[in-house]
Amino acid sequence: MLGVVEARIGGVSADLGHARQRCVLGVLLVEAGRPVTLDQLIDRVWGGQAPQRAAGALYSYLSRLRGAIAGAPGMEIRREPGGYLLTVDPQTVDLHRFRRLTALGRAAESDRAAADLIGQALDLWRGEPFAGLDTPWLNATRRALLDERFAAELDGYDVLLRLGRHGELLPGLSAAVADHPLDERLAGQAMLALYRCGRQADADEQYRRIRRSLADELGSDPGAGLRRLHEQILAADAALELPVGAPAAAAVTVPAQLPADVRAFTGRTQELSALDRLLVSPGGGEPPLTVALLSGTAGVGKSALAVRWAHRVRDGFPDGQLYVNLRGYDAEQPVAVADALAGFLTALGVRGPEIPPGVDERAGRFRSELTGRRMLVLLDDAASVEQVRPLLPGTGSCLVLITSRDSLPGLVAVHGAERVMLDLLPLPDALGLLHTLIGTRVTAEPAAARALATACARLPLALRIAAGLATDRADVPLAELVAELDDHQVRLDLLDAGGDQRAEVRAVFSWSYRSLPDAAARVFRLLGLHPGESAHVDAVAALTGVEPGEARRLLGVLARASLVQAGRGGRYAMHGLLRAYAAGLAADHDAEPDRRAALHRLFDHYLAAASDGDAGAARDWLEAERANLAVICVHGAAHGFHRHTIALAEALFPHLDAGGPVAEAATVMASAVSAARAVGDRAAQARALSHLGRLHRRQGRPHEAAMTYQRALVLYADLGEHAAEALVMRDLGSVSWLxxxxxxxxxxxQRARTLYEHLGDDAGQADALVRLGLIDARLGDPASAAGRYDAALTRYATLGDRFSEAYVLSLLARLPDQEGNLGKAAAHLEESLDAVRRTGNRTAEAYVLTDLAAVHARQDRLTEAAGHLRRALVLHRRIGDRASEAEALNDLGQVLLAAGDADDARRQHGAALDLAEEIGDRYETARAHDGLAAAWRDTGDPDRARPHLDLARRVFADLWVPAAPSAGGLVR
Structure with a gap:
């Protein structure tokens, strides 16, 4: 009914007759399960203009409708004492399904679930209700239903704004504002979305428009809520930042990852039509997940066809398109399933720290993110069903398109994939592609053109390379080029065609390669040794031993020959097949010492860049090379460049530790552990293990951290490195604390403190005192904690360590009866905040913001405290410090509850609970339950508070923690 009144039975449209008869069905459907009297039916169908024989006509309509719906199970029109009654499952009627989904969405426990449910509800609408029908009762009902829809849309906008999906909301919000220019709630939503997209001026203009409209139409001003929002926008109030728990890329949650469409695409009409048929939904309803598989030999044009079709149908997938090149046939660097899932989750707006560590957990989160979304997923160059299966959505609203050289029979048998086999291009299409690429030379030399197409095995990839060479040698007849190619026919066995004569593409590669000048040919070969997906011109210069200017010139020669692709910022990439071909050429033509020397120069380059003394330059380089660094270290450890890997990892660690992301840092340090073990460097292995343990702890993986620290501890003890041993002992204590x-x-x-005393290390002793004080405070002994803090403070003052002084002062300020330290603590922390921001250390900045928030909360400066915590959370998520994120979420919940915002407090504690349970932080789990109990009590719902309070008490008792609020001491 939410559109034209129609019925489908078994996927087939039922004949409901003329408009008046459809009116009768519409009335009965609105009142489904409730009797409608004869007089009511007549009034609602005809209004005040019923004919004399209206009752007889109505009997006839009802009889015909009974016949029309006779095949619908559970649907029946019955005559009862109270009138006529239609029995039907409400979930088969769009109106009733809409109302139920909307109600469920409003009552949902999480915003993500609410967004899914309200989205499903709104997707049921196909236009105006009862379209084409015109009676007074239906018109009034139509208006009421449109109001219901608008209310659901507003609720949905609120939910999506909380989820950080403001970027994708803007088009719909703009249209809605145009339709409802006087609605203040809608105007506020549009203003907030504009502001969060960085369009503060547009948000201000939106406010001015509704203020003028209200004045002109109603003679009134905007309400207090809208005026307050406007003031916050003008002041860039931190409270308007993304809600805690919002996706990382909030303004870019509709991914559009498809590669550029293929130039001069030719042929494949039958295959395109076969793919088009997959979009037709059997019976008009939502089908099960649709999976399409394009199979064929290397170079046959699978990727080009997939990209072309994806661009043709992208408008049918308004929630976005995801793409990954799985590099399934890259001998050394296929894309790991975990990495592909991480990339997809990031594109869908999931912040790095929220991405689970395991493949199964990531796959589950990916399916959850796609629920209810209409998306196209393109998985290019898959090697196996195992590489693909975790990347499949769980909803029929999505379509997955996969390309593979393998026929993947398991995908067809288990997942019902529709396979489309790509053979060689038919000769007319191959000639057509050549004609598009090189023009009239094809018609001028038809025999030579056919020979060229045959020599290229009618493979699109080979044809394009050949066409590029023909264009470069425009004065050479095609026949001569074909003869030259025939003279050098060889087989490219790395394509692994299993003897398939149709895969003779190496001849074309070799033809392209042999046309290069010697210097460019050498660059091409050595570039195949680079382990990353792309390389900066400076890295290519180091790899090849030439000056950067000369490297840039030679790369330009390769780009013109379609052997590399030029990217932004002086970076160059190479097609996977060409990279493998280039590496094979290097193995055949460059002596092993020369190849080794090239890689040695490359690692020297990366090590020098990572060790740059200018901190700003090093950070900039790190950002640009981030996609390469982990694989560079992995490659170095695997191929014998152990010393380089160790040194590179140690040079990178301070930068990665100061700003993340933690997951990449962990990969780098794991490579260093492997390299150090390979060369027997126990000291380097111990350092790498110590760093890796720290990263595991910050990722919220305490058990792995503990095992890693234990390995480091054994090595340091054997080496007699007592200072390092003390540090690892302290870090083991932090794992137990977590x-x-x-x-x-x-x-x-205490063991760490004892070691520091023997070493005469005052800073180490002060640090151990602080940590022991933290335990005293948590276990309900504030006097002992204050004594330890004071002792540490004295040592830090003697050492001149202002940063640590500020931290200890903030801890003192959290204790009962320590209000006198608040002002001093705030001043020290603000000084520290300025200092860490100047250095660009995002990790330290997040910690100082959290400490400053605690002090401000104790001073009843709750708005400032909340702002600090929100900024800290942004940094924790960007870095990947999940343990600190859980604590900050609970802190924010406490501050918000103290400020009177119980609903937002509940959201923060709920997010903290999910995270703390996942990483095994029992104390923060208990704090989250305690905060949820307080928030529910504050909103007058003790029944929902009670189970949380019971759980909190149980965990606190198990931990020997006397009480949550006093132990935390965050808010007075």
Whole structure:
């Protein structure tokens, strides 16, 4: 009914007759399950203009409708004492399904679930209700239903704004504002979305428009809420930043990852039509997940066809298009499933720290993110079903298009994939492609053109390379080029065609390669040794041993020959097949010492750049090379460049530790561990293990961190490195702290303190005192904690360590009866904040912001405290520090509840609970339950508060923590 009144039975449209008869069905459907009297039916169908024989006509309509719906199970029109009653499953009627989904969405426990449910509800609408029908009752009902839809849209906008999906909302919000120019709630939503997209001036103009409209139409001003929002926007109020729990790329949650469409695409009409048929939904309803597989030999044009078709149909997938090149046949660097999932989740707006560590968990999160979305997923160059299966959505609203040289029979048998086999281009299409690329030379030399197409095996990739060479040698007849090619026919066995004569593409590669000047040919070969997906011109210069200017010139020669692709910022990439071909040429033509020397120069280049003394330059380089660094270190460890890997990892660690992302840093340090073990460098292995343990702990993986620290501890003890041993002992204590094992944590901290005393290390002793004080405070002994803090503070003052002084002062300020330290703590922390921001250390900045928030909360400066915590959370997520994120979420929940915002407090504690349970932080889990209980009590719902309070008490008792609020001491 949410559009034209129609019925489908078994996927087939039922004949409902003329408009008046459809009116009768519409009335009965609105009142489904409730009797409608004869008089009511007549009034609603005819209004005040019913004919004399209206009852007889109505009997006839009802009889015909019974016949029309006779095949619908569970649907029946019955005559009852109270009138006529239509029995039907409400979930088969769009109106009732809409109302139920909307109600479920409004009551949903999470915003993500609410967005899905409200989105499903709104997707049921196909136009105006009862379109084409005109009676007074239906018109009034239509208006009421449109109001219901508008209310659901507004609720949906609120949910999506909380989820950080403001970028994708803007087009719909703009249209809605045009239709409802006086609605203040809608105007506020549009203003907030504009502001979060960085369009503060447009948000201000939106406010001015509705203020003028209200004045002109109603003679009134905007309400207090809208005026307050406008003031916050003008002041860039931190409270308007993304809600905690919002996706990382909030303004870019509709991914459009398709590569550029293929130039001069020719032929494949039958294959395109076969793919088009996959868009037709059987019976008009939502089908199960549609999976299409394009199979064929290397170079046959699978990727080009997939990209062309994806661009043709992209408008049918308004929620976006995802793309990944799985590099399934790259001998050394196929894309790991975990990495592909991480890339997709990032594109869908999931922040790095929220991406689960395991493949299964990432796959589950990916399916959850796609629920209810209409998306196209293109998986290019898959090698196996195992590489693809975790990347499949779980919803029929999506379509997956896969390309592979393999026929992947398991994908067809288990997942019902529709396979489209690509053979060689038919000769007319191959000639057509050549004609498009090189023009009239094809018609001028038809025999030579056919020979060229045959020599290229009618493979589009080979034809394009050949056409490029023909264009470069425009004065040479095609026949001569074909003869030259025939003279050098060889087989490209790395294509692994299994003896398939149709895959003779190496001849074309070799033809293109042999046309290069010697210097460019050498660059091409050595570039095949580079382990990353792309390389900066400076890296190519180092690899090849030439000056950067000369490297840039030679790369230009390769780009013109279609052997590399020029990218932004002086970077160059190479097609996977060409890279493998280039590496094979290097193995055949360059001596092993020369290849080794090339890689040695490359690693020297990366090590020098990572060790740049200018901190700003090093950070800029790190950002530009981030996609390469992990694979560079992995490659170095695997191919014998152990010393380079160790040194590179150690040079990178301070930068990665100061600004993340933690996951990439962990990959780098794991490579260093492997390299150090390979060369027997126990000291380097211990350092790398120590760094890796720290990264595992910050990722919220305490058990892995503990095992890693233990390995480092054994090595340091054997080496007699007591200072390092003390540091690892302290870090082991931090793992026990995270797990809620305070007795063991205290033992580790005390052992570290003892080692520091023997070493005469005052800073180490002060640090151990602080950590022991933290345990005292948590276990309900503030006096002992204050004594330890004071002792540490004295040492830090003697050492001149203002940063640590500020931290200890913030801890003192959290204790009961320590209000006198608040002002001093705030001043020190603000000084520290300025200092860490100047250095660009995002990790330290996040920690100082959290400490400053605690002090401001104790001073009842709740708005400032909340702002600091929101900014800290942004940094924790960007870095990947999940343990600190859980604590900051609970802190924010406490601050918001103290400020009177119980609903937002509940959201923060709920997010903290999910994260703390996932990483095994029992104390933050208990704090989250305690905060949820307080928030529910504050909103007058003790029944929902009680189970959270019981759980909190149980965990606190198990941890020997006396009480949550006093232990945290965040808010007075």
């Amino acid at each position: 797990l809620g094992d305070y007795r063991r944590a205290a033992e580790h901290y």
